[in-house]
Amino acid sequence: MSQKSVRLYNPGPINVSDDTFNAMGAAMIGHRGSDFVKLYEDIHPKLQALFGTEGPVYLSTSSAWGVMEAAVRNLTQKKVLNCCNGAFSDKWLNVSERCGIEAEALTAEWGSPISPSSLDETLSEGEFDVVTLVHNETSTGVMNPLNEIAEVVSQYPDVLLVVDTVSSFSAAPINTSENGIDVVLTGSQKALALPPGLALFTVSEKALERANSTPNRGYYFDFLEFHKNWEKMMTPSTPCISLLYGLKHQLNKIFNEGLDERYARHMQLNSMVHDWVEENNFQHFAPKGYRSKSLTCVANNLNIDVPSWIASMKEKHSLIINGGYGKIKGTTFRISNMGDETEESIASMLDALTDTLP
């Protein structure tokens, strides 16, 4: 590659390995033939294992937001409760409203997790038929207590739970069936370490039934279209076949490493970043017990000039982290440890951070 590459330690898009790019260069195939069916059949059981479901996993040629919007459009008949505690989850409320859907926020402060007991209290009002949750709030580094939240929602049989696992998928386990989650969705450019442009999602039978009686689902993101085509191991429209070659390659790498080993590696690399935070007298933005395993959101309690620090690490070491997102830009910074990273690569990234620290 002729372009000078900068290694990405911002939480997405992240580094894509050369072997993955090479796999993406395989010859094109038609999407209505047996070659495509074979490709889908190859990746499908591995995706089911990662999602923790025996149900269908659909492939959407879009970024994650396509499916996030689709979920509220396909499933809300009464009112959606959007759990809001960071930039991505806050935006989901706005997206629901833009779709003309009745929506309300259940908020927690940025940096705090969603409270299962507040959720219970709100759902007991009986107004809602869908809840959206961002599992790993990439903007704040908070990992919400998914099991407890799913437990609360399961007490309300008419309420469907939709979970964004965009920045936690394949970095931490997701037990879709066990937790009775109705929709789990993710995107390609975070922990899966693929280029952007592909979203993956699973939908429960109960949610498909709901969609069936929801009007105005549109076409491109109609869950029933995905399901009808999935039955033939195909997609409603022409998919991003090259990204699917990359996905097949990444899934083989993931299962060669082993899921438990992969989750353990993410924990280990995350703890290396945490050690660096503490050694350099920074504080965490997220409270203990609710910290993400795939990225670290650091409070800029030392008031350093984050943009000029990032400029110097880019200049001197050809790598970057992220200088904070949304309303906490500058007062926080974020370091990703997701994807194909190793102890060596994370150690050398942390050395570069120390070396350029103002």
Ligand SMILES: *Cc1c(COP(=O)(O)O)cnc(C)c1O
């Ligand atoms: C990155 C991210 C998204 C947005 O994904 P797009 O690919 O931009 O659609 C949504 N949710 C979370 C938690 C994310 O980290």
